[in-house]
Amino acid sequence: MSSRASSAPTIIDVAREAGVSIKTVSRVLNREAGVHEQTREQVLAVVAQLKYRPKLSARSLAGARSFLIGLLYYDPSAAFVGGVQKGAAVRCREAGYHLVVESIENEAPDIETQVDRMVAALRPDGMILTPPLCDNPQVLKVLSDSGTPTVLISPGDHDPALLTVRMDDVHAAQEVTQLLIELGHERIGFIRGARDQAASELRYQGFKLAMEAAGLSVDEALVYQGDFTFPSGVAGAHHLLGQKGRPTAVFASNDDMALGVLSAAQRLGLQVPGELSIAGFDDSPAASLVWPPLTTVRQPIEEMARVAVDMLVTPAAGGDEATPGGRVLPHRLVPRDSTAALASRAHRPTAARR
Amino acid sequence: MSSRASSAPTIIDVAREAGVSIKTVSRVLNREAGVHEQTREQVLAVVAQLKYRPKLSARSLAGARSFLIGLLYYDPSAAFVGGVQKGAAVRCREAGYHLVVESIENEAPDIETQVDRMVAALRPDGMILTPPLCDNPQVLKVLSDSGTPTVLISPGDHDPALLTVRMDDVHAAQEVTQLLIELGHERIGFIRGARDQAASELRYQGFKLAMEAAGLSVDEALVYQGDFTFPSGVAGAHHLLGQKGRPTAVFASNDDMALGVLSAAQRLGLQVPGELSIAGFDDSPAASLVWPPLTTVRQPIEEMARVAVDMLVTPAAGGDEATPGGRVLPHRLVPRDSTAALASRAHRPTAARR
DNA sequence: CTGAAAGCGCTTACAG
């Protein structure tokens, strides 16, 4: 079937044809300095003519690098993982690396074995972890024991020595809250995310900070504990909207829950945004597909993944002055039609309230 | 940083400790027959004690297999690719393989170089292609020239010698159409998918077959050419619902477009499903998140990916009697609330019309 | 600026 598989040219073929040693071919291919320009061109010409491509397994076995980056994820959101994957895969290709993807369960009893097997077999030059795996101590332990450089995307509390990439969840949540406040809303419901994810707490903090800055009190009765799923958004909506002094706006910690709120509101016959404003977080694909489209925050997912690969491939790319091994990427508030000024009330800037 | 990296045990360490040759260790690890049970257990004990894991690059360089499966995709739908990825990654791990994912642009001018580079560097034991890449002649050419076994997921017309996995788009579309017909709908609008994707034509054929089987004519004015995107669903809805004898139901070739129809209908003030029934295709995550939830067809995405890996890893797994290299996986009609019986008309089974 | 030698850690024939 693959009769030509055996005829693939090796570095020896190239060296012979170019009249140089294999070491020189290696130098040219790895862009090492100190090769006569004429020699370089000659080698490159033969490489092109023979369509020579170095074999990764040989490079990996002989050298110190595997040219492999591992990405570990445990599903939750297809949109999030998909974005990370695309950003990472593209950057890997640009850098001459390849992305090996493994899906592992966060609660699997043999999770350490799974991770260890992957790392020991592949010897990746680096690993990228997404939530909630990036906060899993067992996984982190295995990786650190193996000496594999690791980048955490949007982690919670973590060893400050580790490389991280994230966005500013607190500030983003503040901005969303401020938007609602500026639209005249005072009774704003909040739906928290899953307890075991770091972003949940950060977004809640942002909400509280913005409320307090505007001189508004956070009514505990208007805070619901969700878990980032659509159904928990529905449940949260029923809880919040069933109150005596019900909120005129609801800020859900992610889009899936906001969609649940939207669905519940429509079933309850509430006009959105006329009678209820709704805001989410993530800017998931569905957020712009529903009606009315959701006001939300765009997470720089693909960019975070690109940066993660950069940190692994070009160690110099890691960190900035503030947090040595950490990078914080900019987000963007995305106002859409699910939020509007409070019906029949004047627009009241928050500054005037102090 | 990784001081212990150099101390990773090799097959030689295991052989020495177990008092056997490296060949015997290799036999045990590869489950080759003909090893004394006692020897086998002794080797396994040492392997466990030393936490020995064979290095993939060495196995790959020395042997005929790389234990790598490549997955090539060009985004379109995050949900589809995400499902394929998960199914493939899980099955790979079970089989001791690893999944290398590459995202390439279907229209990139250097697409052949990109694919060739990946295949030549990795020497994967097999490749999996998703639409639209599985119908890209240039990509298929490079892979066939390299002798890399390839499985196409949901391809269009293809070389019958190639391995394929798909669902029955024609039949599934027939079922959706029948459901609408059984609900009493006669004027049914249809929105076609992207011209360059094979599934578009297949689903349209299914629609026509069901209409004809029920003795209903397909009104060309009620067929709109979409492109699988949300906006084209909105445009299709405006086109179809603006007609004199407008349809009482719309069947969109995928969920994204169906969501567009839903959005447009709600803006036009039409009750769904009271005044308009809507059906989609895919059972994307958003389909069950909107209100009303969408009637659709569940594609067996993860299963298709698992089977694809199986065909590559266990050659015997490929094909069934009907189509030698092809496997057709079962789908499932998912009736939800976006479709309902035609208002104020009796339920009329299609059989009675003939 | 260039090269000869050794070696990475396994599997593949081949022997016994």
Next chain:
DNA sequence: CTGAAAGCGCTTACAG
């Protein structure tokens, strides 16, 4: 049932 030797195709020191 088991093993000694060769070799996969590169990179790494080390020389010159």
